Amino acid sequence: MGVVGVGWSGFSPTTAGISYKELMFEAARQAYADAGLDPRSEIDSFVCCSEDLEEGTSIFDEYVPDQLGAVQRPVQTVASDGLFGVATAMMLIRSGVASTVAVESHSKASDIVSTGRVDRFAMDPVLNRPLGVSATVLAGLEMRRWLHVSGRSEDECAEVAARNRDHARNNPRASYADTHDPTPLFDPLTHEQAAEPADGCVVLVLAAEEKTPEGAVFIDGIGWSQDAPSVESREWDRAAAAERAARAAYERAGIDASDVEFAEVDDTYAYKQLQHLDALGLDELDPDRVNVSGGALGEGHLREANGLARALACIERLRAGDAHVGLAQSWRGVPSTSAAVAVMRR
């Protein structure tokens, strides 16, 4: 499957005066122009990745077709991170039901007044929520356990945050290159080691190999998985879902971790970057080849669009000719364990 078009909008802490529909329209227009395809007749299927409570609208699927050029066309919502939408596009194309697919995800985080309350509703209603703790406390709990088991240090995590923000200085999409706040959030997690929210939208246009021009970026392998949803029975000292997703993606692409030249991985929290690199078998990769975009720590966290932001950075770098094989990985953030991995080549 080839990447024939990319488009993005926003990537800033707020997008005042612009509705989510207008944000999506802008990214979609760019992606279709990049692909040279008319969405009204030349895109076979549309996949949007969103969750109702992120939008404040039940059945958010209702509100996506117009601004994507998808009216009276096959459209579906995947209630997950954007990379799961890319996996869906791959299945649609391989099944033969579509040869071109648009995948969209966005964040209008600035519309959500009570972010903490939205995240809290992702926790078990009977056993966890009554305790009254933030969902983000799970990151503090997991970080401590992982540091304990892996022998990694808090300083190493702080270095990740500093390096990603430093990388972000060269990225026009990054808003958080200068953030520096070592005060504790959910100890040992600090403010500067947690990605700040941002608004933004990413649209990718994907196509069957025979419809992809020579020299384009190809997505050769994709994998996705999850661990136990309940906090009572999940693994706390490794990113097991990312491991399984990576195994599937490498196998489908016919490569192994040593072939990966650079990676854009989930860094919602700095320790997650290190943990995810372990899970992907990329712990030996040169740190200057990881999240060169600045990651979510530099660009801001785009909620369900986070995986597409990593994929976009990966595609741009391959298009620039800096490397031949790259990897993008996502994780849905607390309290989720869902993770996806895409392996790309040019």
Add this chain to the structure above:
Amino acid sequence: MSPRVAVVGAGMSRFVRRAQETGKELSWIAAREALASCELKLEDVDAVCLTSAPDAFDGVHRKGDYLADGAGAWAKPYMRTYVGGGSGVFTAIQGWYTVASGLADVVVCVAEEKMSSCQPHPQGAFLTIFDNILERPLGPNLLWIFALEMQRYMQAYGLDKRDIAQVAVKNKRNAADHPAALLGQTDITVEDVLASETLAWPVQRLDVSPISDGAVAIVMASEDAAKRLTDRPVWVQGVGWNLDTTYWTNRDLAYPEYVENAARMAYGMAGVNEPRKEIHVAEPYDPFDYKELHHLEGLLLFDRGKAPEAAAAGVTARDGDLPCCPSGGLLGVGNPIAAAGLMKIAELFWQLRREAGARQVPGTPERGVAQAWGDLMQVGTVVVMGNDGGPLTTATQSPPPQSPPPSPRATPLSDQEFRSATGAVEQRLDTLYDWDAGEAIGAFLDGLRAQRILATICISCGRTLVPPRKFCERCFRPTDSWTEVPQTGNVETFSICHVTWDMQPLEVPQIPAVIRLDGTSEGGFLHLLGEVAPDDVRAGMEVEAVWKPAGERSGSILDIAYFRPLDQEVRRELVATATVEKTLESTV
């Protein structure tokens, strides 16, 4: 041509008003039954597909993640797809492409719904399906829009309530033979339906499917795996799905074009050229009785407006020429939303294997179609399934099993048991949002504050659009200019609402309507009628906007207080004030 994929197993929980089981447990019951029906274990499954309707029912954000272990997805590739009410049939489409892509050999598809958690009434989950800026301030609920659509369908084809009520009778009678059904009833009559409480005219209580808890699962397999697992696979021959514009007030509600589009996609893949001859059994989506008729027309199984006539002639009865909803449908078996859609796929599986027991349609049906519908009267999902006239030797040589088994689980609770259940936890879904109206709607709201109704124009398709948009959804290009349109128009369709969203009686009925403004190209927008007695409202009636005083206007859809008849003879001063005040009170 796509690789062949079959349904090889199915299972479901009983559909009940309030289940003791959690959503995870309902999912587990269905998934386990489906696996047992084809003698598989969880380790034989490569991937799990899940669907469930709004998170607001359960009050659980990221419900897909939450349900994963119940659906048997731990450590497996797992995804939740979601197209509103169309989700149940769509999850079979998801299962189909997951297998057809070659990424999995055997998948389990699970559709779960636990509506009873949502209090004081599951309709509460639907209060937030409407446009956040332009519709929600009017306080619309789900019954409004169904009533508006039903009214338009009846009016377009000159139908009577009696023509429609017969569908509820047929389906509730059919459901009496379904061991998992909530509302099977052998002795119900058209008179019972017509005598039931009016909720939002023309919708009466027995026109509506019941709120329910439940789950359904199916097992799907690649051609090789299917042949290994069973001698009676039921093949997925075609899939189709289609989503119409968000602007539901801009389309003619008399006919579901998006269902036709989805059906044409599925028939095309299945090689079905003459659906009326080649489809032998149908499970159209029937959350309301008129929807079955509406959808049968969209599925191209009857001419527009002619399904009621065929139903009256017995064509759609279980022993008719085209049995429709032999399961009992949502009206009879129940409507745990996503689960109800997948129940239709399971029913076709059982019918085409001739395992439907007392529900079995006569003859040797070889091909069926299942369809679901959802979002803002907007999405169609269609699956065509067939047995390829394949070997039915097992079924013909020995008595067919009753499927689902006679005592599928899910424990119904009375209202009192439900409220006193151990561990019952009460939480308010108190999330808060502050939405950017955006450039186009922002300017529209500024116009309302100044007592002007503004529209945008697309010169490519020539439409003048209210509500205005920054881009034309049909041409997919920016709109070109702004214009002001008259404050008069016509009532496209209307409803007389006698209850609130949580089914509390209204002293003064509300009259929501779709208003088509003069000077606009088509459709219009949702608002309320005032200064008119419910009996005097007519489709096509000319109306004008009544504005709040300048000092009270705030840049909101409520700056227009309501629309009233242009004809002064029809106006009723007292009704107006009471109706609108009542509406705004309930909104606040």
